[in-house]
Amino acid sequence: MPVFKTPFNGYSVKFSPFYEDRLAVATAQNFGILGNGRLHVLSLSPNPSQPFTEIAAYDTADGVYDVAWSESHDSLLVAAVADGSVKLYDTALPPTSNPIRSLRTFKEHSYCVYSAVWNPRHADVFASASGDCTLRVWDVREPSSTMVFPPHEMEVLTCDWNKYDDCIIATASVDKSIKVWDVRSFRVPIAVMNGHGYAVRKVRFSPHVRNLMVSCSYDMTVCVWDFMVEDALVSRYDHHTEFAVGVDMSVLVEGLMASTGWDELVYVWQHGTDPRAP
Amino acid sequence: MPPQNTGAEFGKLTNVDQQDAGEDASKQSSKASVFVNTEPMREEQVQNAVKFLSHPKVRGSPVIYRRNFLEKKGLTKEEIDEAFRRVPDSQPSEQTAGANQANTPDIQRPAQSQALQPGVSGSAGVTTLSRTSSRYSFHWSHALVAVGFLVVSGAGTAILIKKSILPRLKSWIRKIVLEEEYNQLESTDSKPTVVEEASKAAKAAAAAAVELAKANQEILTCRNEEKRYFLDAVSLLNQQMQEMKLMTNEIRRLEGNLEILYSSLGQRISNSMNSEGICIFLFRIHVVGKFIFSLLENDGGFASSSGASYSRREDYQVNQTSSKPFIVNGKRDYGLHSVTSSSQPASVEPSSAPHPKSYMEIMAMIQRGEKPSNIRDIDDSPPNPNQQPSNPRLAPRAKPWEVGQVQHNSTPVFQSQVNGKDLNSSVLDNSDNAVPRWQAKNARIREIDNGVENNGYNAASSQQPIKRTWVPPQPPPVVMSEAAEAIRRPKPLVQKEQILDDQSVHHSSDISDKVMESSELSKSEGQMEGSSTNAVLGSAEILEES
Numbered sequence: 147m148p149v150f151k152t153p154f155n156g157y158s159v160k161f162s163p164f165y166e167d168r169l170a171v172a173t174a175q176n177f178g179i180l181g182n183g184r185l186h187v188l189s190l191s192p193n194p195s196q197p198f199t200e201i202a203a204y205d206t207a208d209g210v211y212d213v214a215w216s217e218s219h220d221s222l223l224v225a226a227v228a229d230g231s232v233k234l235y236d237t238a239l240p241p242t243s244n245p246i247r248s249l250r251t252f253k254e255h256s257y258c259v260y261s262a263v264w265n266p267r268h269a270d271v272f273a274s275a276s277g278d279c280t281l282r283v284w285d286v287r288e289p290s291s292t293m294v295f296p297p298h299e300m301e302v303l304t305c306d307w308n309k310y311d312d313c314i315i316a317t318a319s320v321d322k323s324i325k326v327w328d329v330r331s332f333r334v335p336i337a338v339m340n341g342h343g344y345a346v347r348k349v350r351f352s353p354h355v356r357n358l359m360v361s362c363s364y365d366m367t368v369c370v371w372d373f374m375v376e377d378a379l380v381s382r383y384d385h386h387t388e389f390a391v392g393v394d395m396s397v398l399v400e401g402l403m404a405s406t407g408w409d410e411l412v413y414v415w416q417h418g419t420d421p422r423a424p
Numbered sequence: 425m426p427p428q429n430t431g432a433e434f435g436k437l438t439n440v441d442q443q444d445a446g447e448d449a450s451k452q453s454s455k456a457s458v459f460v461n462t463e464p465m466r467e468e469q470v471q472n473a474v475k476f477l478s479h480p481k482v483r484g485s486p487v488i489y490r491r492n493f494l495e496k497k498g499l500t501k502e503e504i505d506e507a508f509r510r511v512p513d514s515q516p517s518e519q520t521a522g523a524n525q526a527n528t529p530d531i532q533r534p535a536q537s538q539a540l541q542p543g544v545s546g547s548a549g550v551t552t553l554s555r556t557s558s559r560y561s562f563h564w565s566h567a568l569v570a571v572g573f574l575v576v577s578g579a580g581t582a583i584l585i586k587k588s589i590l591p592r593l594k595s596w597i598r599k600i601v602l603e604e605e606y607n608q609l610e611s612t613d614s615k616p617t618v619v620e621e622a623s624k625a626a627k628a629a630a631a632a633a634v635e636l637a638k639a640n641q642e643i644l645t646c647r648n649e650e651k652r653y654f655l656d657a658v659s660l661l662n663q664q665m666q667e668m669k670l671m672t673n674e675i676r677r678l679e680g681n682l683e684i685l686y687s688s689l690g691q692r693i694s695n696s697m698n699s700e701g702i703c704i705f706l707f708r709i710h711v712v713g714k715f716i717f718s719l720l721e722n723d724g725g726f727a728s729s730s731g732a733s734y735s736r737r738e739d740y741q742v743n744q745t746s747s748k749p750f751i752v753n754g755k756r757d758y759g760l761h762s763v764t765s766s767s768q769p770a771s772v773e774p775s776s777a778p779h780p781k782s783y784m785e786i787m788a789m790i791q792r793g794e795k796p797s798n799i800r801d802i803d804d805s806p807p808n809p810n811q812q813p814s815n816p817r818l819a820p821r822a823k824p825w826e827v828g829q830v831q832h833n834s835t836p837v838f839q840s841q842v843n844g845k846d847l848n849s850s851v852l853d854n855s856d857n858a859v860p861r862w863q864a865k866n867a868r869i870r871e872i873d874n875g876v877e878n879n880g881y882n883a884a885s886s887q888q889p890i891k892r893t894w895v896p897p898q899p900p901p902v903v904m905s906e907a908a909e910a911i912r913r914p915k916p917l918v919q920k921e922q923i924l925d926d927q928s929v930h931h932s933s934d935i936s937d938k939v940m941e942s943s944e945l946s947k948s949e950g951q952m953e954g955s956s957t958n959a960v961l962g963s964a965e966i967l968e969e970s
Contacts, residue, residue: 164818177783179790181799206804220818233804238814243807256492266823271459280495283459292460296496309825313458329459333498353824397823408783 147415147423148197154184156406158212158348158392164220166398167191168201171412172225174209183210185225187237190414198412202237212261226262254282254291260303261348267312275305281317283329295332297325304348310356316373318346324361326373337373347391354400362390368405370417385413385421461500469499473507 154173162168167190175181183206189199208229216222221238236243257277265271270286281302283293298319308314308326314336318324322342325335343365352358357374368390370380388408396402401417415421473494476482482490494504779787786796 163823164821175798176786176796179783179786181796182802204804205802207802218820219813219816221816222813227804233806234813236813238817256488265459266825268459278492278496280492285459291501294495294501296498309823330462332461356825398821400824 147413147419147421148190150186150188150198150412152184152186152406152410152412154181154209155388155408155410156392156412157210159404159406159412160213160215160223160394161396161398161402161404162215162220163217163397164215165189166396166402169394169404169412169414170213170215170223171406172210172213172392173410174211174228177408178209178211178228181209182206183208183227185210185213185223185235187223188412202235202241204235204241206233214264217264255280257301260301261305263306265307265312266309273305273307273315275302275317277301279319281305281315283315293329293332295327297327297332297335298323303345306349306351306359308351308356309353316349316351316359318349318361320345322346322363324349324359324371337378339371339373339378341369341371341379342367347389348393350393350395352395353397354395360393360395360403362393362405362407364389366390366407368393368403381417383415383421386411461502463500465500465503465506469497470503470507470510472497473499473503474510477507477511 150171152171152173154175155177156171156173157178158172160170162170169188169190171186171188172183173186174183185204185206186200187202189201191197191199204225206225206227208227210225210227212226214224214226216224221236223235223237225233225235227233255274255276255278259274259276262272262274265273271283272286273281273283275281279296279298279301280294281297282291284291297317298321300320302317302319305315305317308316313329314326315329316324316326322340322345324339324342324346326337326339327335342361342363344363346361346363349359349361352360357372358370358380359373360368360370362368366384366386366389368383368386370382371378372380383405386405386407386409390405390407392406394404396404402414403417404412404414405421406412413421415423476494477490491504494507499507789796
């Protein structure tokens, strides 16, 4: 299984929706406390001696906490930087022309926003999860958020929309639980999944299986869940030796997952196999 | 709204997505209704929120924290907005606060000057005034009310004193004076008592002197004891110092021995051993020497300090032993027990996750105000803020959840991209999976990996399999056959593949995952020899078999 070592501590990894072999990795120096950041764009190659080639790397003054690929343009990606800015990069342009620009700001949370996710079916709707313990659903056409509710009693670290059912959203929090909600009736969750030993850092729904989702946590494991089943935990991977902070499932290749963590490693593996196997 | 209905509604819409704007409008309106809260406002929650917002302490906090508190309690936006509307002026616009504050003190001061004279009624007037005044100057009026009250109460007490207490005082003084006169009359026969008093005083003085003498004696005894303890301590210290001196002498002696050994061994080694062995051995000796020297330094430093540092030295030596993993015979003589130095606690805070050691170091550095040294100054601002993004080279690919009809879009769009080798060859591993679907995927990709250069094939299949894959009954053998076909015939397969694709669509429902056994694969491969027509036949046979 290919492994890539980043110079800084990893924060987020995303597969490109256009190229099966392409990944973006967001990293921050000094664990993101204070320091520079770097955004890597990597390409998987069949050559076993050099499984990863770095297509591009962009340095930033502050740590990069998250990255997202554009769904409509194959070479655009957006980086969320710790100094509060959102930067747009184009891998097709030469590195000296990057970043292209900084983008719009939505200001309504009263504490840091840990993650923001576009709704896969409604291109104008996105959700944001914040340390002020609320989840907000926004519509870019409206000036302010359209929905807000408190999914957890503690800070909400991540959220993700279900790809098959557009009203289902999952949130996970410092309280070690993952909850799945229907935004139409947000008083009671559809499912609550406990099992992580520490705060859950990231949650992603599978693009291929309706009920499957993957999560990574400060207990250094990556878990796969099926929230419609009574015993929700499907599998658990503990290949990281530090906090696992980023995880993603590939849209183009079913079952392909990537994860990154503070041990400065990026793993790419197929669900069901051992990530550490060569 | 029951979930199934809306799900079906959206499913239909995505299927027919190029259609009329009417559907688009309905889609948008239903979209808005889904992602907006449709619950009616809960009156009880609104009233609780109003009470919360009316609390004076809450008034002082920024609006955003008040909103966040209510959001955390589960109120919807509408309920929060309604509560803010109901509590008068609870949305502060900070600019008007200053103007109001300037006005209200002026109003209140003349009111207070009037209130002073009537006394208590004045304070009531001030409080009513304060209630009617705007809340921006609430703090001001509150302070003024307090001042006014104090002044009034002071005046009231002064008046009271004048009126009631003074006469009482006078009468009391008169009474005392009268008593004194009476006493003076009685004190004529007091002379004999003077003598008695004098004798009493003398006795008291004598007793005091006796006590003083006793105290002095006690002090003397204490001082003697202290002297004794001090002498004991000094003698102990002397002993320790002597022991330390002995130890330093021993160390020096051993160090001398070591140097002799060092030089003699060095000579011998240079004669006999090879260069690598020499380096390792010399390194070891060097490390040993360093350890001894460091010990010496410590001893020199600590010999002069008090006994309290004795334990510290032990710890230091213990740390030294644990950090230098070698064996020196002389070490045992010093009495250095090999204590494992306490490792870093696994979890600094019992309730949160254990952080890596270097993370804690960096946190400590930041808290002390130091900046870690590896930070560079990077200018990451856009070099050209008006830079346009480049033209996209690929059209967006259909997502697995967008279940739709097969659309034969222009394949040339796809031909520039998606080389076969990119298809995650490195990932694919072994078919040790139990799950047939993933096995299928792996196998397909592996086949493609084996030297496919065919963009056209990839174009058609990358479009197709995405839609087919998400329809659960998958035609893997068709895919396999296409892959094998592609290996053998790189070029003129576009038309054939489209035929295959059409066939596969029709037969997709017939094929189950079980077809993906390896035996089947080899069979299909074996059939695909020779010309392309055979290949077509071969795949058709497979389809019919299942």
